[in-house]
Amino acid sequence: MPVPPVRRPRPGHQVTLLQGTAEYFPALVAAMDAAVSDIQFETYIFDCTGSGAEVAHALMRAAGRGVRVHLVVDGVGTGQLPPEWQQGLVQAGVRMQVYSPLGPLGLLLPRRWRRLHRKLCVVDGRVLFCGGINVLDDFHDPHHGRLEAPRLDFAVQVQGSLVAQASDAMEQLWWRLKAGQDARQRRLALALADWRAARSAKFKARHAERAGRGMRAVFLLRDNVRHRSRIERAYRRAIARARHEVIIANAYFIPGAKLRRALKHAAGRGVRVQLLLQGRYEYFMQYHAARPVYGALLAAGVEIHEYAPSFLHAKVAVIDADGARPWATVGSSNLDPLSLLLAREANVVVKDRVFARELRARLVHAMEHAGRRVEPGLYARRPWRMRLLDRIAFGCMRAALWVTGNRY
Template sequence: MTLAARRLGRANHQVALLQGTLEFFPALIAAMDLAQSDIQLETYIFDCTGSGADVARALVRAALRGLRVHLVVDGFGTAQLPPAWRALFARCGVRLQVYSPMGRLGLLLPKRWRRLHRKLCVVDGRLLFCGGINILDDFYDPNHGTLAAPRLDFAVRVQGSLVQQASETMEQLWWNLRAGQDMRQRRLGLALADWRAARAARFKQRHAEQASRGMRAALLLRDNLRHRSRIERSYRRAIARARHEIIIANAYFIPGAKLRRALQHAAGRGVRVQLLLQGRYEYFMQYHAARPVYGALLAAGVEIYEYAPSFLHAKVAVIDAQGARPWATVGSSNLDPLSLLLAREANVMVRDADFARQLRARLLAAMQQPGQRLNPLHYADRPWQQRLLDRLAFGLMRAALWLSGNRY
């Protein structure tokens, strides 16, 4: 297989788009309730309010049936699970690990800025869920309480050969965290080798039975070792190849210079570039630091739409959905320095016309109905107080990156 073919992934996948927890949680819970051997789940936020408790109960039911259930949560995103749920997980056999607990100094230490931001779940080594949706009810926010409208966010359900890659990646992280608890490395290595051999045998048997072709898809991972810029490079390649249309929906949009130039060049060669971005104030840094980059994009002809009915949490894109080379991605990675330089992220990239058109239709609906297009004249005339806050946030972000040893 050529390098280009490997980048695209094999054409043996089935990928289904899921919007919000109203679609994602029922599909996830149904898969967990049908699981026969093991469940691996990683998430940035695990919140047991509202429908989040339904997912927690599904994990408990699986563990009580004797399944191997591994749960990894981020130590900042999930600061503390309620004691009652922790006790229930421990009693029923849901094995929990916390990625990079904050400690006394918390985010004062730059090394604590490297977070587990990906949202992955593998069931029985045959089914993968990946996207931007946390285990968090779409009508609830830990900082803002009950929401009048649901978050806008997406995930995918995937069958095919990339599921094994996701499973092995998650298993490796699990054992690395166990090793960090002063367990003996030799025993951990043997246990991981045994698990890999068993999983590979089951995976080979399952896929020998699946002869039909499907969609072409790939799993794009970002970490701080081997895959530092894979997701960003994938975006830049797809933007450079765009011929007709680029639609990006991103919650925290602060692209670096290379990505900004790619979008400007695309608009300059006649590609219609539409960005659906956060229009509702959520966090000071992410909200204000994004706005200084709008001017150059608007001047290049990029259309910016702000989504305000609720929080926009999506990290998706679709390019040339109606052309000869459709490209789409759904995942956890924002186009900002935290995601692209510091966090562990995971995106699924899909080359399939039907999938791309479905995602495009949902994004266009969000832009045309509740979204509001940003007028370049209004942007240029925004009050000086807002300009000051924008510049302050942008400067603080750049200073923080300098402290972490990164340039963006």
């Protein structure tokens, strides 16, 4: 069955790959410190422990000098900020919204399973940051404490026309959340005036910018209205066109039937398919529900490596980096039902040989120096208790999808 087309990449972009908070936070803070008009920021987790405080302070510095700062955090990933940080942000002038607060029934309501999982920042309408990295120190985990090695994760810094697309998407979400709050407080007229002033300033800033030569890139959203399957379609289309190599690094890998078939078909026609997946136990559902998928992929010739030193949080892929049509993506979307069917996600796709080669080199290094290859024989002989837990988790995942009315 043919894969539906996706939006074509546009030329004229500059895209820089950033690995981990050691590269991401300094670039992000530098852009925020140079901001003159506005900062739009969305993240699933906003944790001020360790180096996460650097981002919070940069937002407060920007707001303090008159920059319009909009911060949106997820109601599950972030929860309640410590009072001292919440007060500091508000007093500095940071305007903050919480996406889908849980309420008294929490996640018992299926509609609360739709989360804001994308990690985006646009500064002055001229530079975009997009990826899988939260505001969370790479050596700190809220559930597991201090980590011996940093998470493996990536983001990109982008300049070019797709920055405006990301900014518009973030602006729409902000004012949707704001309108709900203002309607309850009867301040819609004031909110509309604020919106018009902000959009006018942003239009002027964009109109002054000129795009030059550069990389071809496209911004992909996943939501529950117009873009329900755009990111998955982009993956399937790229895999279907692969001729030499597919490398995917994904934290929570539970692909649906169509994506599994695409990977198996690629391996069957001689493409080398390598997966770098989560090797450490983080969450019961995601860890165990992924394992039943391994068998069919291994039997088809797909190589699976599990990342061992720390938690793998990457959501990236590179295809045919040295071929005629190199393809790479960096973003927030896992290849699991939550990301592909429910959550708001954002990925950047780059069609550039230099960028693809750089991402490939980092993934190959991680597989060779920090990955454990899953051998088909050992996988087939894993203990019955492990197989039972895997089946239970996989069954729970399918049941949860049935409750939401989604097919995967």
